[in-house]
Each structure stands twice: as structure tokens, then as C-alpha cells.
Amino acid sequence: MNLLLKEIRFNPLLWMLVFVPAVLLGEELAPSSHTLLFILAVLAIVPLAGLLSHATEAVAEKTGDAIGGLLNATLGNLTELIIAITALHAGEYMLVKASIAGAIVTNSLFMLGASFLLGGLRYHVQEYNRAGGRLYSALLLMATIALLAPGAVADVDLAQGELMAQKLSTGLSILLIAAYGLGLLFSLRTHKELFDSKDKGEAHAQTWPLGLAIITLIVVTVMVAWVSEIFVSSVQKAGESLGISPAFVGFIVVALVGAAAEMTVAFSAARKNRLDMSVSIALGSASQIALFVAPVLVLLSYLVGPKPMDLQFWPGAVTMTMISAVTACFITNSGRSAWFIGALLVFIYAVFAMTLYVVPPGSHAPL
Amino acid sequence: MNLLLKEIRFNPLLWMLVFVPAVLLGEELAPSSHTLLFILAVLAIVPLAGLLSHATEAVAEKTGDAIGGLLNATLGNLTELIIAITALHAGEYMLVKASIAGAIVTNSLFMLGASFLLGGLRYHVQEYNRAGGRLYSALLLMATIALLAPGAVADVDLAQGELMAQKLSTGLSILLIAAYGLGLLFSLRTHKELFDSKDKGEAHAQTWPLGLAIITLIVVTVMVAWVSEIFVSSVQKAGESLGISPAFVGFIVVALVGAAAEMTVAFSAARKNRLDMSVSIALGSASQIALFVAPVLVLLSYLVGPKPMDLQFWPGAVTMTMISAVTACFITNSGRSAWFIGALLVFIYAVFAMTLYVVPPGSHAPL
Amino acid sequence: MNLLLKEIRFNPLLWMLVFVPAVLLGEELAPSSHTLLFILAVLAIVPLAGLLSHATEAVAEKTGDAIGGLLNATLGNLTELIIAITALHAGEYMLVKASIAGAIVTNSLFMLGASFLLGGLRYHVQEYNRAGGRLYSALLLMATIALLAPGAVADVDLAQGELMAQKLSTGLSILLIAAYGLGLLFSLRTHKELFDSKDKGEAHAQTWPLGLAIITLIVVTVMVAWVSEIFVSSVQKAGESLGISPAFVGFIVVALVGAAAEMTVAFSAARKNRLDMSVSIALGSASQIALFVAPVLVLLSYLVGPKPMDLQFWPGAVTMTMISAVTACFITNSGRSAWFIGALLVFIYAVFAMTLYVVPPGSHAPL
Numbered sequence A, B, C: 001m002n003l004l005l006k007e008i009r010f011n012p013l014l015w016m017l018v019f020v021p022a023v024l025l026g027e028e029l030a031p032s033s034h035t036l037l038f039i040l041a042v043l044a045i046v047p048l049a050g051l052l053s054h055a056t057e058a059v060a061e062k063t064g065d066a067i068g069g070l071l072n073a074t075l076g077n078l079t080e081l082i083i084a085i086t087a088l089h090a091g092e093y094m095l096v097k098a099s100i101a102g103a104i105v106t107n108s109l110f111m112l113g114a115s116f117l118l119g120g121l122r123y124h125v126q127e128y129n130r131a132g133g134r135l136y137s138a139l140l141l142m143a144t145i146a147l148l149a150p151g152a153v154a155d156v157d158l159a160q161g162e163l164m165a166q167k168l169s170t171g172l173s174i175l176l177i178a179a180y181g182l183g184l185l186f187s188l189r190t191h192k193e194l195f196d197s198k199d200k201g202e203a204h205a206q207t208w209p210l211g212l213a214i215i216t217l218i219v220v221t222v223m224v225a226w227v228s229e230i231f232v233s234s235v236q237k238a239g240e241s242l243g244i245s246p247a248f249v250g251f252i253v254v255a256l257v258g259a260a261a262e263m264t265v266a267f268s269a270a271r272k273n274r275l276d277m278s279v280s281i282a283l284g285s286a287s288q289i290a291l292f293v294a295p296v297l298v299l300l301s302y303l304v305g306p307k308p309m310d311l312q313f314w315p316g317a318v319t320m321t322m323i324s325a326v327t328a329c330f331i332t333n334s335g336r337s338a339w340f341i342g343a344l345l346v347f348i349y350a351v352f353a354m355t356l357y358v359v360p361p362g363s364h365a366p367l
Helices: A002-010 A012-029 A034-062 A065-075 A078-089 A093-122 A130-153 A158-190 A210-242 A246-271 A275-304 A315-332 A339-358 B002-010 B012-029 B034-062 B065-075 B078-089 B093-122 B130-153 B158-190 B210-242 B246-271 B275-304 B315-332 B339-358 C002-010 C012-029 C034-062 C065-075 C078-089 C093-122 C130-153 C158-190 C210-242 C246-271 C275-304 C315-332 C339-358
Strands: none
Touching (some): A002 A012, A012 A210, A034 A246, A093 A315, A130 B315, A158 A275, A210 A246, A275 A315, A339 C130, B002 B012, B012 B246, B034 B078, B078 B093, B078 B210, B093 B339, B130 B275, B210 B246, B246 B339, B275 B315, C012 C034, C012 C210, C012 C246, C034 C078, C034 C210, C078 C246, C093 C275, C130 C275, C246 C339
């Protein structure tokens, strides 16, 4: 418990935990102040996501390489998953899809770019492991293609094609999860030396005991679910009064909030000239969204949602996600970085955000 | 003749030659069992394609480097060409176009990916000639762009634009064939050292005499044409009863069948750690389809088909082919491979196949 | 003055200056011979553009590294800018947009390709600085994405979305110019060693005095503006009688004419085996169009044009420009070149030109 408090004391991000009781109290006292609740929920999820990934890592460290790697890989995007499941339950399909596509774009453009930018402001030119960067970006590219291809390829007429799209999405989800399993086999078993990063452990000189870690994991998961519910139920009304569309909230806000914890790790690694770690966090997380989180959501939609969800994204989302993956591939190909490369990645992200803010996808887009 | 029989005895693929009389007999006895004839024709084309490429190589070896290279390059996709001409003659334009796009996708995703996968299951990490891989993938990328750009760029309204599309396709076909000629000049004359592969000859310790090779070439070509006719005439009815669209048959079945012989060579090279050869067969063949087979079919359509064929592919085909070419470029860029890279390529192919199976291109797609 | 005449005597391109009085005289004597005036104007702009870039370089050399670099970077595409402003003033939006997209495509496919081709005809294999090539092509790719993404992403319904598109374009233009400023900071200040080319100065053993250079700059700018006016006012009627669309004129003719001067420099560098210089001229110029010329035109359209211009390009232009940028990235990635690579780039350019000539964008394309 002392350790947990110490962690909180030294990690400014966790001071934001104060917003957790605030949002719960807000829900009690002013259940109709949607905008306030929305903002409080966003602020509360950030530190919870941070705790969640700390706890996951702690459990992973204690349980040995193989199971630990599996845990890290599976629960790494737990926050995004919980928010998306809550949105699924509420039937907010546009929010779910936007948060899937947005998480890929945010991780591969903003997280990667800001890491390059922050690292580059301190170091003139930074080098990182080309082989690792390439492997991750190849994984990301192919995961993205597999996720988006149906939407780009299939010319489904919505009126008569909903059943088709559903059938296709279910089949593809099973394929994607199988590929994800093979990827784990590859990165944790047969070729784990390619993914090894010497730096990884150093960050935590002192690790939590297993019991504390597991309890934290469970408690925080429940709290994230709770706050997510407030978030999802307030998002539409809050969006209306703030003048932002569900697509923008999902694509930009949920993605930034869900990834905030990983971002602080990636950015601090970049500032310490450990770009290998930043690249693997950013691109690893993006490919996990495509290969694991998205298909799991499709399969869960049969149990959780009012109706099954498919993998048809609106055309703009397909374009943005594809561009992000291809750009990440080009950029990481060289194994070198300077501040301007990072600035340009962040800048493309800003272009996308601005486009989505000014021109939200029309109501005729497939939900 | 002994040599031919010996080849057949030691090459299990050629045992399938038994399906050639079977399909001819089937056509005689049960001309209306379309599904049976379709399956028998598919099974018969595989070994014929194998014999055809053996014979082409044998003639090429005897006629010296320059003419031999030209022969190999021109007749390398003879099977695909014959099937496509037969389909052209029958007016099955969707089948022809699907088989062009499908051959590019199948060669650059499935043949390349399965080579990486099969090689990677035996060797931990495989290296291959980066320069060669890059040259081939650049060639493929540009061939694909040239082939597909019109369909992606031109916004032809079908009602009034058919003449335009026709004019454009003819002009482009002439351009493509000119580029193909320059490519031969480059790879066989001015820069042939870049394409040299020491391994190439070794596979055939014992070569056929020229007479046998030429006779085999002619006889097998006639037989392929004969079986193709049965194949094309049965495909539509068989497709209906098996529940598969002409687009799927062309894109997946014809492409796999036509390339079966080359695949066995590419796969066995990969298993012997000669990835250079696998890469050059897969990507060389894909670029040949785009630069030579496709424009030849357009020009032949004036003589053979009921009406001229254009190069407008349905949007999904353009997307899949572009994605395949870009992916092949990224993958071969590194000059290294492991089993999972191959698995992911095969997996993208499976995604495309599944999409095409579940959601065939609509009837509103340009034929 | 002597220097100026000497320059003219030894530079065959400048002999074409004779077309300047010819077109001005033509306008006086036969103001309705649109086709003649159009051709004379095209021929007159080529040498003027050449003089303009000579004068810019001379001023840049005299004013020291920092300001000189800024001048070179800003005025490098002055000819394109003047022509586009004239067209903007005349309300010829399709011509302006086509010339923006066309300049990117022409520089990154034709100028780069012809440099490789011309260099490759003299040298068997040419090597160039990979780091520089990569930096420039990454810059180009990201500039292109930023410029085109809105058009590809936003699904604006023209009837009700014009205001939206306008708002978005203005916001993006400010972002693009900010990125351009950061790029100058990067290439002229913080990381200028990456962009240094030893060869650059050698071309001009003898430089102009500052006074002559500035006077030439001003006088020639006025003359380009004058001839541009004749060009723009004759283009539509001339296009009709020659059977070519405004899109083709902007995309191909304006782009080739505006870049003619830089092309002669890039080509002669390639013939001297200084491909670094050719690559940096071609791709640097293409990214400048996207990051500087295009947004400046949008902002100027509020002052100059009959109504504000947006950044919505017709879909074919988006596709062609994206393909060009991606292709340039792939090609320059290797740092090696041979004649066929150049031939293929030129050939893709020919494919685009032919497509645009036969199938001009329909009247339903967004202007």
C-alpha cells in the first residue's frame, strides 16, 4: 500500500486521481450537467489508465517472461477496450469505430511523432534499432490492411448488404485474432530476441508485490468501467453543447485519453534517447488495436450490444488510418530521427484532427 | 521421350496429368455436369502448366542467353494467357479482368508469403539480395500503377464514356508493351548482372533435347487451350451451383491454378534457403502480368472477343492490387525474412479472398 | 549588363527570350488568335523562368547563407506562383488547382525520372546520398498528405458544404505555412548540414553583382506577370481549338513550363553524376509547392480572386499526386539508380498525361 502511495506521490499524472471521486460525486449531484461530467470523466480516465498499465506491468514481471508477455500484450490497451465495450453496450457504434481507427492514428502519428519531437529537441540526431522499427511497422501495416481492407474493397450496399457485412466482419475477426495469436508466438517464443529491449526493466527499480498488483488491476478496472459509463452517457449531449461530433470525440479524445499513460512512458523514453522503446510502444500498441481489440469488440458485440457490430469504417477513417500506417512505415524505415520528422508527424495528426473537427463524417456514412 | 517420362515419374505434380484425359472424357460423356467438369479442368490445368514451364525453360536453355531470356519472360505466364484468351473469346470480361488482378495479388502476396513462411519454418532468419528484391518490387509497383492508374484516375461515366475508356486502354496498352520491351532490354542486355542468380541452372542437372522441348511446348499449349475451353464454358454454371462468383473464380482460382507450377519452384527454392529465386519468380511474374499479359489481352480483344476490352477494373480490384504491390515493396525492402512475415502476407491474401467470397463485386461494377 | 548578355549568349535556353517581344507584339496585332498567343506565351515563359531563377540565386548568394536560403526557398517557384495568381485573378480555379497538383507530379515523376534516365544513359549505375534523398522524400510525402488529406478524408457535399470546405482550407493553409516555416528553420538552421551539397556553388563561376540581380528579378517578374496574363486569357479558347481541357493545360503544360528552368539544372547535374543535386531540386521543389505555394494561393484568393479558393482537388488529382509522392519515396529510398528506373518514372508520368488527355475530369468535379 505504501508502494502504491509512493508511486502516486512521485508521479504527477496520478495526482489526477482526484478527478475520480469528483466525477462520481458529479454524477450523483448533477447528473444532467453533461458537459461537466464529460470533462471530469476524461480527466479521471487518464490517471486510471496510468495505474492500470503500471499494475499490468507489475503482474507481468512477477509471472515470468511468457505469461507476462502475454498479459502485457493482452491488457496493454485495456482502457481503450473497457471504454469501447461500454460504448458498445450503449449502442454508440460510431464512437466505438472512431475510437478504434483513432487509436491507430493517434499511436502511429501523434505518439510516435511527439516522441521524435521531444527526443529531437534534446538530441541532434537520434538513432534507433532499424530492424525492430521495421518489424513493428510491417506488423502495423499488415494489421491495418487486414482491418480496413474489407471496408475499402467491399462495395456493400447498406440496404441489402448489412447481413453480408456482418458475416464478413465475424469471419475476419476470427482471422485477425488467429494472426494475433501467431504474432504472440513469434514475438514471445520463436523470435523474441528481435523484440528484446534492454532498457525495458530499468524504469521500475522497485516493483509491486503480486498481491497488490492484482488487487490494483481489479479495482482500477472496475473504476475505469464505472467512469467510462459516465463518459459514454454524457458524450453525446456534451458533444452537442461543445459543438463536436461523436466521430471527433472517438477519434481524437478517446484515443488521446486511453493512450495517455503509454504516452508518458514513450515520451520519457525518447527524452532519455531510448527511441527503441518509444517506437515499440507506439507501433506495438497501434497494431494490437487492429489485430486484437477491434476483432474482440466485433465478437463481443454479439453478447453485449443491441445488435452485432461490423468492421465497415467510414471512408475518411479508412484513408486516415491507411495513411498513418504507411507514413509510420516510411519514417521508421531509416532508423534515424530529428525533431522536424516528429514535428511533421504531429502536424499530419493536426491536419486530420482539424479536418474531422470542421467536417465530421456525414450521416450517410455507414455506422 | 524417356526424359519426359522420367520427369513425370519424379515430379508428383505431373502425376496429376491423369486429370487431362479425365476432363476430356468427362466433356464427352457428361457435358452438362458443369461442377464436375470445372473441378476436373482445374485439376488438369495444374500439371499442364507445370509441363509448359519446364518445356519453356528447356527451349530457353538451348537457345542461348538472349533469346532464352526473352522466351522465358514472354512465355512464363503462358497458361494464364491461354485461359484469359479463351475467356475473352467467350466474352467473359469479368473473368479476364479478375484473373489479371488476381494473378498480381496472388503472386505478390500468396506466392511471396508462402515462400517466406515455408523457408522460415526451416531457417530462423533468411537473408536475400536486397538490391534484387528492390528492383523487382519497384518494377512491380510501377507496372501496377501504370495498369491501374486509369481506373483510379479517370472518372468515366459508363453510359457515355465507353468509347473514351476504350481509346485510353488501347493507348495505355501500347505504352505498357513499350515499357515491357525496355524492361527486357534492361534485364537481358544493359544491366543483366543485377538480375543474375547463380542458382538458376542447378535445378536441372539434365535438360531436354531441343526437339522434345519444342514438341512438348506445342502439344501442351494445345491441350491447355482445349482444357481452358472446358473450364471457361463450365465456370459460370459451376460457380452458381458452388455459390461462388466469376470474380472469385478469376481472382483466386484461376490465379492459383495458373501459377501452381511456378509456386512449386518458388517454394522449393525457399526451402533450400534460396530466397533470391523465390522473390524474383513471385515479383517478376506479377510485373509481367501487369506489363505484358494485360496489354496483350486488350489488343487481342479487338481480334478475338465479341467487343474490345478496356482496362477499367472494379474499385475493389484496384485497391487490392495496389495494396499488394505496396506491401511487397515494403516487405522486400529489408532483405530479411522470418516465418511470421510470410504468415502475415498469406493472411492478407486470406482477408482478400474471404472478402471477395462473401461480398462479390456488384453488378454495377464496370465490366 | 555584359554579364547578363554573356549568360544569354552561352545559355541556349535564353535565346528563347525572343518569344517575349513576339508574344507582346502578337497580343497587340492579333488579340484574337488565341492558339498562336497561347503557344507564344508558353515559349516566352520558359526563358523568363530561367532568368528568374538565375537572378534569385545571384541575390541569394550575395545576401549570405540564411537570408539567401530563405530567398531561394521562397522564390524558387516564383514563376508557378505568378501564373497561378494571374489565373486566380481571372477566376480560373480549375487551372490553379491543376497547376498545383501538376507541379508536384511533374517535379517528382518527370523531373526526377528524366534526371535518372539522362544520368543513367551516361553512367551504368549512379549512387546518391540516401540520407538526403530520404529526408526530401519524407518531406514531400508529408507535405502531400497534409495538402491532400482534407480532399480525401472530408466527404463534403458541395451544395451545403462549400462554407465548410472554405473554413477548413483556410485553417489548413495556416497550418501548412507554419510547417513550412519550421522546415526552413530545420534546413537552414538546426540541421543544415544534412541538406548541404558541396556541388551547389560550382555551377556559377562568375556571379552577378547584386544590383543587376535585383533589377533583373524585378523586371523579369513584371514580364512574367505580363506574359502570364496573355497566357491565362488565351488558354481556354486555345484549349478548345486544340482539343485539350483546362485540367490538362494546368496539370501538364503549366507544370512543365514553370519548371523548365529548374529542369535544365537538374538534368545537367545528373549528366555530371551529381544526382544529389537533381534529387534535391526535384523533390525540394515539389514539397515547396505543397507547403508554401498552395496555401499562399488559398490565402491570396481572399484578396485577388472573385471568390475564395478551397483545397478540394478532384479525386483523380488526389490519386495521381499521392501515387507520385509514394513512388518518389520508394525510389529514392535505395540511393541507387539506373536508366530503367528513370524510364519507368517518366513512363508513369506519360500514363497520367495520357489519361488526363483522353479523359479530362468531368464537370461534376469540385472546382
